[in-house]
Amino acid sequence: MQLSFSHSEAEALHLQALELRQRRLGNKHPDLASTLNNLALVYVSQERYSEAESLYLQALEMRLGQTQEEHPNVAYSLSNLGLLYELQGRYLEAEPLYLQALEIIEQRLGVNHPGAIRCREKLADLRDRLTSEQ
Structure with a gap:
């Protein structure tokens, strides 16, 4: 079975995941960077490049702060x-x-x-x- 979501549905799900992860894990957890990255991918597919760039930069900064x-x-x-x-x-x-x-x-x-x-x-x-x- 293959699921199919519209861009707006995918965005809503990623925003929900982001909110849940922030609430449960805080703003520094590595999973949060992955969620930001995934939301940015949705924005890229919608050609919302400035929003995607902001999220990619946040994810990169977060990952640089957490790992080598x-x-x-x-x-x-x-x-x-x-x-x-x-x-x-x-x-x-x-x-x-x-x-x-x-x-x-x-x-x-x-x-x-x-x-x-x-x-x-x-x-x-x-x-x-x-x-x-x-």
Whole structure:
């Protein structure tokens, strides 16, 4: 059975999850960063980029405060923010985020990890866009 939700239903569910996690876990718990990230994904799908950026930055800041800078979750936050910038045509801001994310993933999880492969693909796509626009 596959569930299907509208963007507004998904947003409402993520906002509810965010409120519950904040109430039960406080504002510093790692699960809160994941919930912020998931809500940002909904906003990206709705092209609500400024709201998504704010949430991605909050999640990144939270993860940096909770873990080592080389933690894979930090890399995934960097990559998500890079993708957001890429979608907005902010390629020069996206590239260093992808590079930093790739370095962390390769260092912590290995060069053949699926996350490293995806990150290299994103970086290659971004560089293709940069080359084609010059």
